[in-house]
Amino acid sequence: MSSSVVRAKYKKLKEIIRKAGGLLVAFSGGTDSSFLLKVASDVLGEKVLAVSARSETYPDEEGRAAAKFAKKLGVSHKMIKTDEFRDENFVSNPPERCYHCKAKLFSRLAVIAKKEGIKYVADGSNITDLSDNRPGAKAAAEYGVISPLRDAGFTKDEIREMSKELKLPTWDKPQLACLASRIPYGTRITKEILEKVGKGERYLKSLGLKQVRVRHHGGLARIEVDKCDVVSLLEDGIADMIDKKFRGFGYDFVTIDLGGYRSGSMDHPL
Numbered sequence: 001m002s003s004s005v006v007r008a009k010y011k012k013l014k015e016i017i018r019k020a021g022g023l024l025v026a027f028s029g030g031t032d033s034s035f036l037l038k039v040a041s042d043v044l045g046e047k048v049l050a051v052s053a054r055s056e057t058y059p060d061e062e063g064r065a066a067a068k069f070a071k072k073l074g075v076s077h078k079m080i081k082t083d084e085f086r087d088e089n090f091v092s093n094p095p096e097r098c099y100h101c102k103a104k105l106f107s108r109l110a111v112i113a114k115k116e117g118i119k120y121v122a123d124g125s126n127i128t129d130l131s132d133n134r135p136g137a138k139a140a141a142e143y144g145v146i147s148p149l150r151d152a153g154f155t156k157d158e159i160r161e162m163s164k165e166l167k168l169p170t171w172d173k174p175q176l177a178c179l180a181s182r183i184p185y186g187t188r189i190t191k192e193i194l195e196k197v198g199k200g201e202r203y204l205k206s207l208g209l210k211q212v213r214v215r216h217h218g219g220l221a222r223i224e225v226d227k228c229d230v231v232s233l234l235e236d237g238i239a240d241m242i243d244k245k246f247r248g249f250g251y252d253f254v255t256i257d258l259g260g261y262r263s264g265s266m267d268h269p270l
Contacts, residue, residue, distance in 0.1 A: 022047035023121075
């Protein structure tokens with residue numbers, strides 16, 4: 001059973017959602033938006049629409065998982081295609097890249113919401129996100145996107161706690177971000193780079209690793225895993241296997257970051 005503090009936030013969240021009357025949930029399929037969609041479905045029933053965006057910037061398996069989750073909840077679900085590569089503000093990879101992507105996404109979601117007669121678009125932002133560099137939050141504010149989890153005071157850990165209590169399969173799902181976040185700002189983003197990064201991360205996950213990042217630095221791949229998993233990559237020839245596989249993906253050098261996984265590590269130079 002969750003703590004009384006978390007239960008109080010859960011009650012507040014349901015009240016916020018109830019007052020909204022209807023929600024279009026920007027649904028990535030991650031822990032946060034899955035929890036939000038579940039609660040919104042419980043409170044509003046058919047007055048909820050989940051919309052997921054798919055493109056080369058996210059692994060295909062994430063789209064399939066999102067569709068499966070929404071179907072299990074019985075929530076109406078739309079999948080829209082986005083094409084970031086038509087936008088120079090994305091391809092040139094400036095520090096505010098995320099703002100431009102989110103602005104385009106939220107503008108499309110606002111149109112869909114209006115067409116469906118839904119007053120609010122909601123995302124899964126929470127209190128923990130306030131400590132990160134998130135240019136997309138500016139876009140959310142500009143388009144009137146609401147963040148019920150944040151407004152109810154939920155932290156990431158509390159979302160996981162309640163998700164586990166609700167028996168959601170996403171309660172311990174590793175954090176996922178756009179594959180473009182693996183590329184240093186100023187380095188032009190190409191489909192080829194995203195494909196290499198995606199292949200690398202899928203391979204690492206096939207080894208049983210949960211939280212992984214492949215940071216792309218030209219011909220060098222910098223691997224981030226949970227700090228407790230760093231040593232395991234050096235055992236029983238695992239490092240040699242990874243090195244060989246990544247060279248097959250097109251990398252010249254492969255390194256393991258001794259600092260372990262850090263959310264938004266590419267933002268540190270800023």
